[in-house]
Amino acid sequence: MSQPKVTVLHGPNLNLLGAREPEVYGYETLDDVNNALREKARIAGWAINCFQSNHEGELIDAIHAARLDETLAIIINPAAYTHTSVAILDALNAFEGKVIEVHISNVHKRESFRHHSYVSLRADGVIAGLGTQGYQAALKAILAT
């Protein structure tokens, strides 16, 4: 039998993690985050695909690919697209597995335009403000299902 699969999607500018604004986003790089997730998934016997893009359409294509290859869950930090993208919401609505939305910062403590999330209309769970540990918490929840 094939391994269960999880996809981790990171939206625009998250490639800068660890390099800028550490007071908001911490000191870990995106590679640090992904490598820690890969290690946890490997131990649990899951396949994991981590992908970052600065382009909305590429994130949508990755959600479609997850749907087609029967990925069981998506962990997504849509970054600024959280607050703007009906297109990402529509793509997630066509995905049948579990969706967990992660934000490194507590978006509710920040500017009011960050308080609304289109993706939350689809997400089964939302984690905000735990720093990069939020991704680990999301994966833990998925591996426990």
Ligand code: CA2
């Ligand atoms: O807190 C989060 O994870 C956010 O999704 C991050 C987005 C922001 O637009 C959301 O409102 C909340 C921004 C990602 C930018 O990432 C950077 C990382 C390091 C340095 C600069 C930007």
